[in-house]
Amino acid sequence: MEVAVSTEVPVKLTANAVAEVKRLMNEPGFEAGQHLRIGVKGGGCSGLSYVLGFDRMEADDKEYEIEGIPVVMKDAHGIYLLGMQVDYSDGLNARGFVFNNPNASSSCGCGSSFAV
Secondary structure (H helix, E strand, O other), rough: OOOEEEEOOOOOOOOHHHHHHHHHOOOOOHHHHHHHHEEEOOOOOOEEEEEEEOOOOOOEEEEEEEEEEEEEHHHHHHHHHOOOOEEEOOOOOOOEEEEEEOOOOEEEEOOOEEEE
């Protein structure tokens, strides 16, 4: 399947997020050909939950490249994620990916779900 890679990336990854994703991609067991999937799904205490993980490309995905990282996202998710920044925190109180979404009208306390 040949897919054109879009140059307009709807989400941003901070330098910390890029470093962590690349670290994960270099771990033993990472399957070549996988992409970083960024998206949303119904659920969570605020209505929508974020999706972030490695996955194979699907027919209805849009493909992007961020700092050498192959990224896929469902085109329909763009309205929820446009302008979002994904960061990675490695602090004592919080460790993990952090989603800063300007489209969220509210979010839950843990930051993993949001409402629009």
